[in-house]
Amino acid sequence: MDWIKTNLLLVLTVLGVILGGIIGFAGRAANPSDEVIMFISFPGDVLMRMLKMLILPLIISSLIGGKSLKNIYVVQSSNGVLFFQGNVIVYPEF
Numbered sequence: 780m781d782w783i784k785t786n787l788l789l790v791l792t793v794l795g796v797i798l799g800g801i802i803g804f805a806g807r808a809a810n811p812s813d814e815v816i817m818f819i820s821f822p823g824d825v826l827m828r829m830l831k832m833l834i835l836p837l838i839i840s841s842l843i844g845g846k847s848l849k850n851i852y853v854v855q856s857s858n859g860v861l862f863f864q865g866n867v868i869v870y871p872e873f
Contacts, residue, residue: 783790
């Protein structure tokens with residue numbers, strides 16, 4: 780019992796994954812309509828859009844901060860940073 784109290788976050792995470800898998804398989808077997816699928820997928824779609832809006836400014840600001848450092852290691856790896864910045868510009872939804 781002490782192990783469960785010590786690792787409560789781990790236990791709850793594993794139970795959540797198992798319960799989510801069971802609910803997902805049961806929901807697929809129920810053969811839901813398109814309207815039900817839309818209502819279920821809407822919060823996940825909103826969450827993914829919010830994460831994209833949050834992560835892109837963080838990545839760009841960390842790249843600008845990294846480029847502003849006058850460190851020799853940053854200068855040596857600037858080709859990798861430029862490659863990444865080029866990919867962000869070319870593929871903005873990635």
